[in-house]
Amino acid sequence: MTPHTTSRRSLLTAALAAPAVAVGAPLLSAAPAAAEPSDGCQVVVDWKPITLEAGVQNDPLSPAEARVIRLAGTEFLQLRGLVTCAFTADGPLGTLHGDIRPPKLTRGVCPRNNSQGVNALRIEATTAGVVHVLGPQTTNKVTWIQLDNFSSVMR
Numbered sequence: 001m002t003p004h005t006t007s008r009r010s011l012l013t014a015a016l017a018a019p020a021v022a023v024g025a026p027l028l029s030a031a032p033a034a035a036e037p038s039d040g041c042q043v044v045v046d047w048k049p050i051t052l053e054a055g056v057q058n059d060p061l062s063p064a065e066a067r068v069i070r071l072a073g074t075e076f077l078q079l080r081g082l083v084t085c086a087f088t089a090d091g092p093l094g095t096l097h098g099d100i101r102p103p104k105l106t107r108g109v110c111p112r113n114n115s116q117g118v119n120a121l122r123i124e125a126t127t128a129g130v131v132h133v134l135g136p137q138t139t140n141k142v143t144w145i146q147l148d149n150f151s152s153v154m155r
Helices: 006-023
Strands: 041-049 065-071 074-080 082-087 091-095 106-115 118-125 130-134 143-147 151-153
Touching: 074 106, 082 091, 106 151, 118 143
Parallel strands: none
Antiparallel strands: 041 065, 065 074, 074 151, 082 143, 091 130, 106 118, 106 143, 118 130
């Protein structure tokens, strides 16, 4: 007896055809809902500069900024930019623009200078819009932070 096999293409074709047969062609020709952009990502608040604390400096080519996007109905706080600093303890990095206030404490991880095998630290944004750096130590100084990795759920 010859074993029966089904190709992935035939399975996909059947899976796509089944809903059309069940509900009819009008569903296939219906226009998409206008509430979300076609790519599913919507900018809620565009890039705004982060007001940095004393001792924290922007890279001239990549300043610290924040924005809020909505993706599939979920809002995310995103950060970008490169800052130089001299953190030896937890402390504030800066303050988000007034248009951006997380409704809850939001956290993420960002790359930092590699020292003693440690190459990342935690970044938190409070409901007051203060961005905190967590993880530096006097024996393991943080001299730069790359914020581009930060993307955290706000709502």
